[in-house]
Amino acid sequence: MTHKIAILGASGYTGAELVRLIATHPTMDIVAMSADRKAGMEMGAVFPHLRHLDLPTLCKIEEIDFADVDLCFCALPHATSQRVIKALPDTVKVVDLSADFRIRDPEEYAKWYGGQHDAIELQQEAVYGLTEFYRDDIKTARLVAGTGCNAATGQFVLRPLIAAGVIDLDHIILDLKCAVSGAGRSLKENLLHAELSEGYSAYAVGGTHRHLGEFDQEFSKVAGREVKIQFTPHLMPANRGILATAYVHGNADEVLATLEAAYADEPFVEVLPKGETPNVKHVRASNFCHIGVVADRIEGRVIVVAVLDNLTKGSSGQALQNANLMLGEEETEGLMLAPVFP
């Protein structure tokens, strides 16, 4: 059976990545694609790398007949997303890639995103889209909220460790190195090649990055008490990929064993042999996440390093993984593409 798919906000990087992945998916058929300012254009004109595909012309959201749609990927900007999704008929399953439905608590949402939520009931209903930890809920969900790409990376490292109680909850530091596509296709001076290439810097230093809202929510829930981590992202002169270096207090063997147990049956998460750490390039353009554990020379300190591709496992790949579950397909369908190296 073929599922009829719509992509809203198809002219951004996550939209294009969805099309790339669905292009070889055997049972999904893209029937509608919206892009507000580019309505009327062909996708191949916006993204020439997709010109060989037979895709619907970009349109405005209001031109889409959602009666014909089984599942809708929503890759719209934050705040826009909640308004659009609220208006969709409830026969349509939705995978949202924005930040709008990641936070359950309206006050927390307002704190991190600076305003009242427009669809508070949906905010309660939405399932958090970190597949490996919410698989059963996702299968039956109507609305799944894709996680932040940084938030996904950090949780792959820390979530099992917090759940197992093998690390000190008051001394968790997450130093992230993020490629630039995570910033989207926005026109900013610091994202220009001339300014970013050969340069790198920290940003949102001091605990101001919005993905902390997700960390706080999820880690506190898992721990059964408030957990606040330190989190500093850095912008890298590279296009795809996140590398997270986590500094935790614990025992390296216990940490490794906990991660190995957590991901033993996971198709996309690979725990490396003890002492090895991963390279962000080894998961490029794929849905894989590699994690490595090393004991520090200081007794009781452990470093855990994880990598994934922000556009794939961190966003559109995760979205497709969730869509597969929601539609009753194999979870890995269309996602076993090997990483592109070099």
Add this chain to the structure above:
Amino acid sequence: MTHKIAILGASGYTGAELVRLIATHPTMDIVAMSADRKAGMEMGAVFPHLRHLDLPTLCKIEEIDFADVDLCFCALPHATSQRVIKALPDTVKVVDLSADFRIRDPEEYAKWYGGQHDAIELQQEAVYGLTEFYRDDIKTARLVAGTGCNAATGQFVLRPLIAAGVIDLDHIILDLKCAVSGAGRSLKENLLHAELSEGYSAYAVGGTHRHLGEFDQEFSKVAGREVKIQFTPHLMPANRGILATAYVHGNADEVLATLEAAYADEPFVEVLPKGETPNVKHVRASNFCHIGVVADRIEGRVIVVAVLDNLTKGSSGQALQNANLMLGEEETEGLMLAPVFP
């Protein structure tokens, strides 16, 4: 039916690219992989991006039982390749990715490659692997010689134009811009990141690049007279891709029409609308080739620009395309992966 596949010389970039592509091919099963100096290692240790795959341990060529092999990809260095292939049982179909069987004329071979050929009969038998122009021969061939990656790019531009007689054969200039993976995994100072990044330069200037042997052979054959082009490659600070800028004398509309006719039914070659030229990034990690035609302001001069990924369409993708034909599979099987952008 599943075909049993061997890859000789699997520890180089073209070997890894073959594995990447075959990973999602439905009817190919890799049963043996050789890598002389890395025999005994797992492929995932040599190329960690492939660690999720269940692959045979790397071995020496002499350890492979070729009775169990239907088709062998040979990604060995030049000169080694001819000795190895000569020794293979003739029940095994072979797609060679080296330069050893590209040149028919032993003297031309000796001129460009600096030595006598060790398998002259095979040199005669081998079919030149530019699929779009040798499709029928490839279907029934036992040995197919993959083309040079630069040679492929230049031929996609020029071959139909020479065949159709729409350009002046004495004024053909091909200025190529080649990404660094074309140089393989060799350890040379000029291939270091510190030396190549932010730098670019011409090489093999003046008509000394070996791929001219292929151009001379193929263009002269197509034209029915000797054709010698000017060809200057440039090394780019990028990892994948070739962009060829061809300067020819002719009529732009005729040139465009000729190319459109030549590639009308080709699944992997896209001719762009008049006046547009392609970006090498729009075919990255894919088997596609994009070609664009522009009239110069000087009457009678035309610029044709083509792009492809040297590791995919220029090498391993082409090899798989040919293997599909040789094994009776759909030519496009495993190759419709969309380009990776950004």
Add this chain to the structure above:
Amino acid sequence: MTHKIAILGASGYTGAELVRLIATHPTMDIVAMSADRKAGMEMGAVFPHLRHLDLPTLCKIEEIDFADVDLCFCALPHATSQRVIKALPDTVKVVDLSADFRIRDPEEYAKWYGGQHDAIELQQEAVYGLTEFYRDDIKTARLVAGTGCNAATGQFVLRPLIAAGVIDLDHIILDLKCAVSGAGRSLKENLLHAELSEGYSAYAVGGTHRHLGEFDQEFSKVAGREVKIQFTPHLMPANRGILATAYVHGNADEVLATLEAAYADEPFVEVLPKGETPNVKHVRASNFCHIGVVADRIEGRVIVVAVLDNLTKGSSGQALQNANLMLGEEETEGLMLAPVFP
């Protein structure tokens, strides 16, 4: 004696490059810097790499007292420049970095720049700023028009050859590879790191690039007849540098001897030994130009390759070189900085 310097349009890359060079110039003192939209800001806030310097606060042009200024570098956008310079008191010497005064013929100007010139008398008076060829005129000029960066590169290769009559004037092809800082700090999708890194493409194909106006004017003047070349620029995934590959008809030894003679006494132009060609990285952040000559395998065809840094020798370094001459300083003052490698 210290010269009082103003920089108009200091918030772009050429403005910043002027400041970098003047920072160690012994007899120039920057007394005023304008940046319309950033007036009131410190230069160190706009360009943090200059924060250690004691510079005047950015202001609006009308706030500058030009009675206090000996020489003014004008790094304003095209069209703006002519209006501003027309209004300056004629006691101020001016080095303009825009395109406004490069073209002598008002009709040619209108053709390439799409409009009437606002300062036609100055257009006649301005001296073309290619120092090596207009040195004497520059010494006594009040207004010097900096050349286009591509135009400078092409002329270093071709001008002596055309003047000496050693190449066929009807078969000149210039294939340029240009780094992205040539496009300035403009916010365009194709200049984003995510889109440019790992990508390259031709632009202004077919003879539509404005620098052809300079080539046409200068080459025709030197030749004493109309000369039209073919010129195709390509955008490179690199920040600084232009590499020009020229395809000409002639004798390689004659070409080499002509270039060696032309640049024998030039401090900034280096002609390489026969058969060697330059790398753009070897002139990075410097005022040097390297040129190499190679004979093609086809008798009578020659390839000449030249490199320079578009922001230095192609723009701000050239401007400083001219300013030195206009102010009676050593031509090389402040400009002998060695290239930055790696």
Add this chain to the structure above:
Amino acid sequence: MTHKIAILGASGYTGAELVRLIATHPTMDIVAMSADRKAGMEMGAVFPHLRHLDLPTLCKIEEIDFADVDLCFCALPHATSQRVIKALPDTVKVVDLSADFRIRDPEEYAKWYGGQHDAIELQQEAVYGLTEFYRDDIKTARLVAGTGCNAATGQFVLRPLIAAGVIDLDHIILDLKCAVSGAGRSLKENLLHAELSEGYSAYAVGGTHRHLGEFDQEFSKVAGREVKIQFTPHLMPANRGILATAYVHGNADEVLATLEAAYADEPFVEVLPKGETPNVKHVRASNFCHIGVVADRIEGRVIVVAVLDNLTKGSSGQALQNANLMLGEEETEGLMLAPVFP
């Protein structure tokens, strides 16, 4: 007065960087340059970006007449350096760029560098070359040991804080992001453009990097007790620069005030306004170090970020700064070059 300078080991990146800096130094004259395997070659053939300079031909060390040399920069590999320097006449001042004389304690040396030291007396005599903290000793030293580039970066952040007692000595984490030129011109697969570009990874994880020997020695000395920090370097897809992110326990205002006081009169160290953090690109190819301080959202936690260019301030620039002091020149002579941006 002109000082006669020798550079031993001139064919590596730090040797080339020394030449670049000395090229515009008014009172230093390079009289001899050694490069063992490249003896007999011109420097311009090894590093074409230096071809405009009039430099001595590369020779073997034993060919140098050290009676003619005032100061010798020694850019040889570790272990080689100690043997060569031991044999130099003691009339020659020496700035060593290797690791050989950084560690005072022979046992600590043996632990980190895996062997007995060959010049133990010199090991005692050598002055540690972190100019800002050893200025007086350096002025009268005969032998100065240049610091590790990572070690310099970390000390600029942490040394004043440890000395002032404003941070918790048991909770110091230093996460470094290092450009590739720090690895020198060595031919390794992971340093190839094809492997490093678009990739990044941690290395020497767990407290095994040799620069920890310097941190342990210096921080313990400053603190008057043993101090062990956590230190994880990461290899970046960039050529020059180190960015250090330090996670400390303390009060942000105190930390900032301490750093401001420590560097108030330093010509090369810039402390940014509170809340700002630096970009590695803003110190490129210069001798500057920028430092920024931010309070974390968690009370009592502070993030300090510092950047410098590993080849300049981290190595050859520091060496020249020390040589200036040893020769009685202005400390900043030849070093006020503005950073290169973009």
